[in-house]
Amino acid sequence: MIAFIQDKFISVLEVFKNRIDLKEDFIKYPFYIISRPFKGFSDLKYENRGKMYFALMVVILMCFFNIYNEMYKGFVLAGYYTENKTVNTVYVIFMTIIPIILFVVANWSVTAIANGSGKMKEIFMVYAYASYPKIIFSFIGLILSNFVTVEEAAFAMFFYSLGMVSFLFYLFVGLVVIHEYSFTQSVLMIVMTVIVMCIIVFIVALLLALSNEVIVFIRTVVEELTMRL
Amino acid sequence: MNKKRIRLRAIVSAVVLMLSFFLAKYDVFAGDILSYIYYYTDTGYHPVPAPSPYNYIKSVNAEDLRIEDLNGINSIFVSDKHVYIGCNGKIVITDHNFNLIRELTSFIYNGKEQEISDITGMWVTDNEELYACEPSKGRILHFGSDWSIKRILGKPEGIIIPENVAYQPLKVAVDSVGRIYVVANNIYEGLVEINPDGTFLRYFGVVEVRYTPIQLFWRRLQTAEQRARSRLWLPVNFSNLTIDGDDFVYATVAGSGDEEPIRKLNAKGRNILRYPVGTGVKPQGDLEYNHYGLRVPAGKSTLSAIDVNDYGLYVVLDTKRSRIFAYDEDGYMLYAFGESGTAEWRFQLPVDVKFMGEDRLLVADRGSESIKVFELNDYGRSIHNAVKYQSQFNYDLAMEEWKKVIDHNPAFQYAYVGVGKALYRRGDYKTARDYFLLGQDVYYYSMAYKKIRQEWAEQYFDLFVGILVLLVMCVSVYKIIKKFKFQVRMEA
Structure with a gap:
């Protein structure tokens, strides 16, 4: 029995070992995308080069990065100092993950009815691969922010901005490729996505407010009934 | 008998001990004077309670001065020897202990006696010559050092104002050369600068009109008729002014909402008031305020009076919420205190604020027709001394004072910067950096960090x-x- 479990375990490990090529997945392919975004993202769509577990790892990395960013950002860039600083990690994680879900859902709902050929999984992976350079650049900025003075703050800020710009660029290119859109169509799609994101936020807020009303109503009815009975 | 005496002695000493304890405490935690300081956190500046820098001493009213009334008290001026109180229909002159010296109600000019009407602003030169504004008659009265009239400055020659606008001088200040600066009603070009001989020199320190893009956009959409009927965009006027030892004019802007409500004007009329580079927050009174206002008035502070002392520390008076704010010459807020109310140490309608000597502050209150006298306590004196030493570049002495300030009020962030500055001068950059961190000052932190x-x-x-x-x-x-x-x- 134990031997069987061992065998099974080893075989699973071997499968993983064969499927997970760390060098290929974490260095070669992401940097291939950075250097040749159009070819790289079409590889993601047609050659199955993109890995789902990498995308999930990037999300986890983003969570970690945002936590460290809150915690260790240099005084000059953060603008304020606290002794024994604490970070609300749960809040930071939520604030990292919710925008991703929001964007992916919004983009999928727009493109699904507008002849986009990207799947939800692909949209998510494009988002993750586009975030990869952002994490790298912002991380450099984060380290630098601890070693700069006010005059040099722009230097550290530059890396943060570069991360943001590169993220937007790769996201745009990736979406163009996976949805097979022309330039004008994709600009329109981006605008629509933003609008849909707003609508989703609005509806969720509305839902929460109204559900609160319903809950209060049910609770009062129950209370009333228990009083009467 | 012996036992009884010992017991008595014990009780007496206990009482004395307790009393001395309370008295020592009382020196700083002065009464119920509302006082606070702005504390910088990740979400910006927030007011936190602070010990009051001043103790309330007394309130001087007409009865104390043995005069009929202080009706419509509008301005005060403290010269080296005297205190001048400008009221409705008279100027009261007292010494620094508020013993009445003279009550000017009228003067004889060209053989004719003239009554004094309301006095809104006064200035006394170093040789005790008094200038007083009389807006209802559109003139400035110039009294000699014996308080007999010397000349009457009417509408200055050569001034260009529309025919239908009356020239109403409200506040006046005179520099060491004798040039006269006037805040006048309905004149939007700035301060009126008058030559010592009474001729018009120029308009000084214009407050520009600033448009936001949205305002301009709406104005483009309006028709000519609508534009004619909508409100004029006038530049804001000044509300009060004073002159420091180096002949720089300090002025406050009337109304609220201006970006730079306190201005220090150089000879060219440019604003050269310093403000903290790290945060870029300009001295403007309250930083956090009610936007909609239930019991406390809403909106930015309305500054109506300003006074500056020998070492560049200036106080401004916010009439809207009856508060007094003090800044050092670098534009850091030192304290804010006062509130409106009818209790003795509160203000009903404060109109003017002036330093008297080293450690007294006078606040003219028109609502209660009195002058409130405040005196610096240990906490306030430490702040003032620290600022004084700092302006004399005596950083070590300043550090001692700042440390006392921190003992009284650990939430006073600027004090940490002060200590840090002294340590920085000494070359102890690491400790200096830690103090700058506590003071939340990015600019000085950078200086120390660069050295490290x-x-x-x-x-x-x-x-x-x-x-x-x-x-x-x-x-x-x-x-x-x-x-x-x-x-x-x-x-x-």
């Missing part, structure tokens, strides 16, 4: 060069060996 980094680089420079040389050597040796091996293999 420089020292660090100097210390480890040899090591860096050594490692670099070693690396280069290793690489070259490796290459030579590789080449050699290659050659050997080739030969083989």
Whole structure:
């Protein structure tokens, strides 16, 4: 029995070992995308080069990065100092993950009815691969922010901005490729996505407010009934 | 008998001890004076309670001065010897202990006696010559040092104002050369600067109109008729002014909402008031305020009076919420205190504020027709001394005072910056940096950090060069060996 479990375990490990090529997945392919975004993202769509577990790892990395960013950002860039600083990690994680879900859902709902050929999984992976350079650049900025003075703050800020710009660029290119859109169509799609994101936020807020009303109503009815009975 | 005496002595000493304890405490935690300081956190500036820098001493009213009334008290001025109180229909002159010296109600000019009407602003030169504004008659009265009238300055010659606008001087200040600066009603070009001989010199320190893009956009959409009927966009006027020892004019802007409500004007009329570079927050009274207002009035502070002392520390009076704010010459807020109310130490309608001597502050209150006298306590005196020493570049003495301030109020962030500055001068950059961190001052932190980094680089420079040389050597040796091996293999 134990031997069987061992065998099974080893075989699973071997499968993983064969499927997970760390060098290929974490260095070669992401940097291939950075250097040749159009070819790289079409590889993601047609050659199955993109890995789902990498995308999930990037999300986890983003969570970690945002936590460290809150915690260790240099005084000059953060603008304020606290002794024994604490970070609300749960809040930071939520604030990292919710925008991703929001964007992916919004983009999928727009493109699904507008002849986009990207799947939800692909949209998510494009988002993750586009975030990869952002994490790298912002991380450099984060380290630098601890070693700069006010005059040099722009230097550290530059890396943060570069991360943001590169993220937007790769996201745009990736979406163009996976949805097979022309330039004008994709600009329109981006605008629509933003609008849909707003609508989703609005509806969720509305839902929460109204559900609160319903809950209060049910609770009062129950209370009333228990009083009467 | 002996036992009783011992017991009595014990009780007496206990009572004295307790009293001394309370008295010592009382020196700082003065009454119920509302006082706060702005504390910087990640979400910006927030007010936190602070000990009051002033103790309330007394309130001087007409009865104390043995005069009929202080009706419509509008301005006060403290000269080296006297206190001048400008009221409706008279100027009251007292000494610094508020013993009445003279009550000017009328003067004889060209053989005719003239009554004094309301006095809104006054200035006394170093040789005790008094200038007083009389807006209802559109003139400035100039009294000699014996308080007899010397001349009457009407509408200055050569001033260009529309015919239908009356010239109403409200506030006046005179610099050491004798040039007269006037805040006048309905004049939007700035301060009126008058030559010592009474002729018009120029408009000074214009408050520009600023448009936001949205305002301009709406104005484009309006028709000419609508534009004519909508409100004029006038530049805001000044509300009060004073002149410091170096002849710089300090002025407050009337109304609220201006970006730079306190201005220090140089000879060109430009605003050169300093403000903290790190945060870029300009001195403007309250930073956090009600936007909609239930019981406390809403909106930015309305500054109506300003006074500056010998070492560049200035106080401004916010009439909207009856508060007094003090800043040092670098524009850091030192304290804010006062509130409206009917209790003795509160203000009903404060109109003017002036320093008296080193440690007294007078506030003219029109609502209660009195002058409130405040005196610096230990906490306030430490702040003032620290600022004074700092302006004399005596950073070590300033540090001692700042440390006392921190003892009284650990939430006073600027005090940490003050201590840090002294440590920085001494060359103790690491401790200085820690103090600057506590003071949340990015600018000074950078200065200290730069020095630390420089020292660090100097210390480890040899090591860096050594490692670099070693690396280069290793690489070259490796290459030579590789080449050699290659050659050997080739030969083989």
